[in-house]
Amino acid sequence: MRHKVYILVILTYPLMKAIIVKPPNPGVEITEINENEANNYGKVKIRTLYNGICGTDREIVNGKLTLSNLPKGKNFLILGHEAIGVVEEPCCGFSQGDLVMPVNRRGCGVCRNCLIGRPDFCETGQFVEAGIHGIDGFMREEWYDDPRYLVRIPKTLEDIGILAQPLADIEKSIEEILNIQKRVPVWSCDDGTLNCRKALIIGTGPIGILFTLVLRTTGLEVWMANRREPTEIEQTFIEETNTNYFNSSNGYDKLKESVGKFDLIIDATGADAGIIKQVIPLLGRNGVLGLFGFPISGSFSMDFNAIQDAIHANKVIVGLVNGQKPHFQQALVHLASWKTLYPKSSRLLITRTVSINDEKEVLKVLKEKEHGEIKIKIVWE
Numbered sequence: 001m002r003h004k005v006y007i008l009v010i011l012t013y014p015l016m017k018a019i020i021v022k023p024p025n026p027g028v029e030i031t032e033i034n035e036n037e038a039n040n041y042g043k044v045k046i047r048t049l050y051n052g053i054c055g056t057d058r059e060i061v062n063g064k065l066t067l068s069n070l071p072k073g074k075n076f077l078i079l080g081h082e083a084i085g086v087v088e089e090p091c092c093g094f095s096q097g098d099l100v101m102p103v104n105r106r107g108c109g110v111c112r113n114c115l116i117g118r119p120d121f122c123e124t125g126q127f128v129e130a131g132i133h134g135i136d137g138f139m140r141e142e143w144y145d146d147p148r149y150l151v152r153i154p155k156t157l158e159d160i161g162i163l164a165q166p167l168a169d170i171e172k173s174i175e176e177i178l179n180i181q182k183r184v185p186v187w188s189c190d191d192g193t194l195n196c197r198k199a200l201i202i203g204t205g206p207i208g209i210l211f212t213l214v215l216r217t218t219g220l221e222v223w224m225a226n227r228r229e230p231t232e233i234e235q236t237f238i239e240e241t242n243t244n245y246f247n248s249s250n251g252y253d254k255l256k257e258s259v260g261k262f263d264l265i266i267d268a269t270g271a272d273a274g275i276i277k278q279v280i281p282l283l284g285r286n287g288v289l290g291l292f293g294f295p296i297s298g299s300f301s302m303d304f305n306a307i308q309d310a311i312h313a314n315k316v317i318v319g320l321v322n323g324q325k326p327h328f329q330q331a332l333v334h335l336a337s338w339k340t341l342y343p344k345s346s347r348l349l350i351t352r353t354v355s356i357n358d359e360k361e362v363l364k365v366l367k368e369k370e371h372g373e374i375k376i377k378i379v380w381e
């Protein structure tokens with residue numbers, strides 16, 4: 001008698017460590033996933049070296065960012081949009097050992113801005129953002145990417161290069177603001193610089209500090225504000241970059257009395273939207289109020305007087321989001337120049353590194369900001 005023999009083949013994929021979230025629900029885990037469960041984007045094989053933690057990551061982890069979504073057909077999202085990795089195998093113009101950073105927002109493939117590499121101005125709204133919105137991020141052992149989305153990081157910037165991603169968002173924002181101000185027949189000062197222009201930055205997190213550094217490098221006079229006294233590290237930034245500081249715990253009236261109005265105000269807090277109403281009276285004629293932080297509560301309104309004033313005085317309120325490849329490149333130029341211009345601040349930008357193997361600590365810093373923190377870097381080893 002003959003028997004039929006059935007052979008069961010079970011395909012197994014290698015496992016890799018990854019940090020995952022399940023938006024819109026709060027929570028974060030470090031877990032092992034099958035490599036085939038993760039989104040990949042091209043042929044360049046990259047091993048993760050560092051991830052940065054952004055205020056946006058914490059808003060996702062704490063279930064506060066309504067704009068965060070799972071990838072299609074999946075029940076988890078790999079977190080992380082700030083990453084530096086090393087190319088593992090020569091491919092597509094990259095050599096083994098090259099350091100690269102991924103561009104996090106990727107285009108809809110349809111609109112003209114996305115087709116020319118500027119999904120920061122996507123017209124359909126169908127773009128995706130690694131680790132935030134619709135595709136997996138880079139808090140994982142490795143990923144495959146398309147050279148179009150990779151920025152080379154010079155080895156001399158391996159220490160602070162992780163800041164090129166958040167800084168790219170700021171470079172794009174300042175480029176946009178300077179373009180907006182081209183509407184004013186003369187916005188430069190008597191000597192052709194921007195030294196007479198005053199900017200107010202609300203919030204002293206990494207975003208507030210990077211805005212300050214770029215604006216000081218661009219020549220504007222800057223006030224940073226937070227509702228407390230500056231930390232020791234913030235004090236070093238303030239002194240070295242010759243920036244002013246305002247404690248806003250009692251509101252902004254005193255600042256208006258002592259300094260007057262501002263040409264540029266940026267909300268870099270990610271706090272309550274009520275802040276916007278508080279600072280609108282400080283915005284000067286022909287001024288720009290940039291909304292950069294994602295408020296997590298509240299609302300703001302403008303009464304008819306404030307609206308009349310905005311009309312009479314050509315005021316602009318603008319949403320500012322996301323940098324693309326040219327802005328990553330400009331960010332690297334600034335990071336390199338600050339090593340010379342602001343050496344003490346430059347050394348203080350990374351406040352701490354945490355090993356991915358110290359899982360308890362990684363989860364802690366993903367949930368909550370530390371006192372005195374600027375940027376925490378997760379190191380994959």
Ligand code: NAP
Binds near residue numbers: 056202270323
């Ligand atoms: P962060 O580390 O949480 O920093 C927020 C800062 O704002 C902290 O210094 C905080 O003070 C301060 N703050 C909170 N409430 C305040 C208030 N009422 N008045 C003044 N200051 C206040 O966050 P981050 O990484 O710098 O990011 C800031 C925001 O930008 C987040 O919402 C993030 O999602 C967003 N973001 C947007 C983009 C974009 O493309 N638009 C890009 C990156 C990030 P303490 O230090 O005392 O807590």
Ligand code: BGC
Binds near residue numbers: 054057081104
């Ligand atoms: C990222 C930006 C992104 C924005 C909106 C930020 O944290 O750094 O590149 O466009 O969040 O999701």
Ligand code: ZN
Binds near residue numbers: 054055056057081166
């Ligand atoms: Zn970010």
Ligand code: ZN
Binds near residue numbers: 108115121
């Ligand atoms: Zn688009």
